[in-house]
Amino acid sequence: MLISGQSLQRAQLLHEQTYQMLRTAILSGELAAGSRLIETQLAEQLQVSRTPIREALRLLQRDHLVTTDAQGAMRVALLSIEDAIQLYDCRIALEQLSVSAACRMATPEQLEQIEVTLQQAEKAISHPSHSLTPYQLLHLDYEFHRLLAESSSNTWLVQILDQVFDKMALLRLRTIEHNPNVLEIRGEHRRILEAIRHRDALAAMQSIQYHLISSKDRVVEEIQALEALLSKQEQS
Numbered sequence: 136m137l138i139s140g141q142s143l144q145r146a147q148l149l150h151e152q153t154y155q156m157l158r159t160a161i162l163s164g165e166l167a168a169g170s171r172l173i174e175t176q177l178a179e180q181l182q183v184s185r186t187p188i189r190e191a192l193r194l195l196q197r198d199h200l201v202t203t204d205a206q207g208a209m210r211v212a213l214l215s216i217e218d219a220i221q222l223y224d225c226r227i228a229l230e231q232l233s234v235s236a237a238c239r240m241a242t243p244e245q246l247e248q249i250e251v252t253l254q255q256a257e258k259a260i261s262h263p264s265h266s267l268t269p270y271q272l273l274h275l276d277y278e279f280h281r282l283l284a285e286s287s288s289n290t291w292l293v294q295i296l297d298q299v300f301d302k303m304a305l306l307r308l309r310t311i312e313h314n315p316n317v318l319e320i321r322g323e324h325r326r327i328l329e330a331i332r333h334r335d336a337l338a339a340m341q342s343i344q345y346h347l348i349s350s351k352d353r354v355v356e357e358i359q360a361l362e363a364l365l366s367k368q369e370q371s
Contacts, residue, residue, distance in 0.1 A: 154191040223351035236287035
C-alpha cells in the first residue's frame with residue numbers, strides 16, 4: 136500500500152509539473168494562440184509520457200486556455216472580438232471595485248511597491264536601451280493591476296481577477312506582438328495611482344474605467360486588423 140501511494144503521489148506531481156510548464160508556455164506566448172497541440176510532440180519535448188500530457192491538457196481545457204477545433208484537434212485558445220469585449224467588461228466592473236477599496240485599504244508600503252512597478256514600465260518605454268519583450272511589458276502591466284487588487288485587501292477579488300488576467304494574456308500577447316503601441320502603461324497607470332494616493336475613490340474609479348475602455352478599444356481594433364489581414368492572406 137505504501138509503495139502504490141508513493142507512485143500515485145509521483146504521478147500526481149508529474150501531472151502538475153506538466154500542467155504548469157504548458158500553462159507557462161501558453162501565457163508567455165511560446166505556444167502561440169491558435170497553435171495545434173499534439174500529445175506525442177509535447178511528450179517528446181517535455182520528456183514525459185503521454186499520460187501526464189493528456190491530463191495537463193484536460194486541466195488547461197478546464198481553464199479555457201486550450202480548446203478543441205471542428206476536426207477534434209486540440210489548440211491553444213484563440214480569443215475572438217466578442218471574447219475581448221466580455222473580458223474587458225468584466226475587468227471594468229471588477230477593477231473599479233479594486234481601486235475603490237484600494238483608496239481605503241492600501242498601505243504606504245503597497246503604494247510604494249506599485250510606484251516601483253510603474254517606474255520600471257516608464258523607464259522601459261522611455262529609453263530604447265532598456266527595451267523589453269512583449270511578454271515582459273505585459274508582465275509589468277499585469278503586476279500593476281494585480282498589486283492594485285492586492286491593496287484592496289479583498290482576497291476573493293484577487294482570485295477572480297487572476298482568472299480573467301490569464302485569459303487576457305492570450306489576447307494581449309497576440310495584439311502587442313502585431314502592434315506594441317496597443318499597450319499603454321504609462322500615463323493612464325500614473326493617473327490611477329495618483330488618485331489612489333489622494334484616497335479619491337471617484338477619481339480612481341473614473342481613471343481605471345477610462346484606462347480599460349481605451350485599452351478595450353485599442354485591442355478590438357487590433358484584432359479586427361489581424362483578422363482582416365488573415366482573411367486577405369487566405370484569399371490570395
